[in-house]
Amino acid sequence: MKCHEFDRKICGADIVLTGNPNTGKSCLFNQLTTADAIVSNYPGTTVEILEGKTAISNKVLHVADLPGIYNLGSSSDDEKVATDYIIERKPGVIVNVVDATLLERNLYLTLQLLELQVPMVIALNFYEELEDKGISIDYKNLSTLLGAPVIPIDALRGAGIDILTKTIDAIIRGHAKFDYYHVQYDDHIEKAIDKIEKIIEEDNIPKRAAAINLLEEDDGEWKKARHKERIRSIIDELSKEHALNTEIARERHGQAALIAQKVMIMEKPKKHFKDFLDRFTTEPLTGGISLVLVMGAIFLSLFTIGNYLSELLGKWFDILITNPSAPLIKMIPTTILQTIFSWGIQGVNAGLQIALPYIFIFYLVLGALEDTGYLPRMAYLLDRLMHKMHLHGNAIIPMMLGFGCSVPAVLATRILPNKKDRILTSILICMIPCSARTAVIFGAVGKFIGAGYALLIYGIVLLLIFAVGYILGKFLPGESTGLIMEMPEYRLPQLKNVLKKTWMRVKDFMWIAFPLIIIGSAVLGILKVYGVLEVITKPFSPIISGWLMLPTIAGITLIYGILRKEMALELLFVLGGSSSLLKFMTPLQIFIFTLVVALYFPCIGTLAVLRHEFGWKKSMTICLFTIVLAVTIGGLIGRLFFAMGIPK
């Protein structure tokens, strides 16, 4: 049990948090450890195993937070990851986080976990919400029935956590005796369990649990039993007459229902504003209206608050940094150092003015939206639209995250049940304007041409996404599972959590993007002084100035944009030597430049995550595709506008 003495890879964490999706595991994880896991209100926020440390009675314990699952199995990538972790590595204590408001459904997994005979404690989260729902749960009786401790907690506000840690401590210290509730299956299944139990030799989980799992998952991948053929024949024989997975599921659900009935008293729930909100946002007509309102609000807040902040930051940067530093820089003896300093400062200025305000505001809004529980409703409302792209509503959540950053969005596609959906959604995510690209759209087109044109860029990009999905969906092979997604309760976003999430998502920008901008600007400065810049831009000029009708300097910024998308625009300011694009570019050029930035190559970070998830070949194909698309569309749209009488 003392895992830290052994190899962690084999042994797993001391404490494992597991439970249904959206039960607050990551929230509890943050409470137990000093880690900062992203917490949101939709199923599938956590798609990777998160690890942290906690100290209980002066002992350092390792804690793992697993993706939420409904079942120990392998019906999706995240479910497989969590199941493998629990089954293959023996955790010291399982903390089964249960949504108290959905006790019966949650108990299904609990009963399955109990079969593993691992020391376990049940954390009854959202206990404080029960009263509003007219439910009362006799958690002590529940504990007696299950044979495992049950602790009511409020993971968000931290109530009950101390009792929970004491219980975990007691389990780890003492040789906790457990006499768990035992699901009795139908006779024919019990007989098969007996037979298989005698054959299998694995000892990482109890033989009974292994046998049940084999019967349930007739092609589960963890099945590495030595006597495969003999087990296979028992299962095959039984499968002729019985649907084992369904029968076992039905039995477990039945017994979960019985237990829930014994400990729960239900009264008529109080009427709440959130019930009204739920109806308003999911009824056919009002649902559509609310969708438009939400999207409009995001756009408007970016445009108004983002622009305001951008100008404010620009003004103060000039007063505090640019103006006082100008005479100082002039005193530097060499031109090369002068250029490095002045360009570096301009780079920081551009970063502050362009990227930060829009990225910050967007994440603030996204974080709040995630916490309300609206994203799954969007998935529901847009399911039919997604069918046109041969996808389902569930792809909406990763795509919405894609408006923030493509990297976590591509990871979030793990909630999708099959490879085809994952790849297609990832391709579309690469085309979705992430917050960095949003910063370019607003900081260039929005600020210098107008909100209408910024909206037009979104329109063009979304139309292209739709077209690509429509065409690729037809040709990509594979069968697609439909939408199956739990609708979480509406909850009021907690300011603290939203701010924390925003900070975690923006801090990368501070630590990575700013140094990059400074270095990038300085390097450009040096290249310019030595006259190398012209040499580099020359080979690209047929595409950049010929086809895309942009100034040649734009080409070099597009190369930098591969590192981070917003750098393309920031360096354009630096190279142009002015904080107004209009001084060296026409409105049409700004428009084309922005469109190209929005579409081409989804930055180096995204390439890395694509490669990790799908391999080199597929990820490079996706990137090349976006470059070709961006250049083609940029030139075409430019010519179209030019033909309509808009001057070059």
Added chain:
Amino acid sequence: MKKEDYLEEIYKIQYRNNRFAKVSELAHALKVSDPSVSEMIRRLEKEKLVTFERFGGVSLTALGIREARKVIRKHQLLEVFFTRILKIKKASHEEAHLIEHVLSDAAADKLDNVLEKPKFCPDGNPIPKKDSEVIELTKLPAKSKAEVIFVATKNKACLERLNSLGLVPQAKVRVVRKLSKGPLILNVKGSDIALGPNVCATIFVEKK
């Protein structure tokens, strides 16, 4: 072998196993050859009582389920009659099997009344109600309640997910919201679950 026997057997397999019925298992159960099963299936397909996929197997349509349940109801009522009134324990199944085909709907209803509308057959299986409305979940209107009969999908991941969410045969469900021709939100075991139309089309329910 009569058409009803096939419907009955397919229903039994689907109800019990929550999956498609295979040609070979039908042949085995009905003691006929594979080709004659295939021939009958083609006929049933023409009458829109079943759907057939070469590699998936046979699945009843909503219409097929209704027809099958009619016969099963007669069969089960007869069984109740034999065991309860006539006190015949043995062989009541075989005799019921023979009579079910000739028993008229009206006579079955009379029998139901005389037996005081039994809920379960002697084996403990629920007896379908008269005129019970069996439809695909897609056709269930908003706000209505239903009981799951079975799920007919070949997609394993989909079936497993539905199983773990509690959408198993006999589960009680309620349509919370519905978009026209689109997805719906279903209340199962207290939680609201959005289901896409193609998932709903594989779930057969009895409207309550």
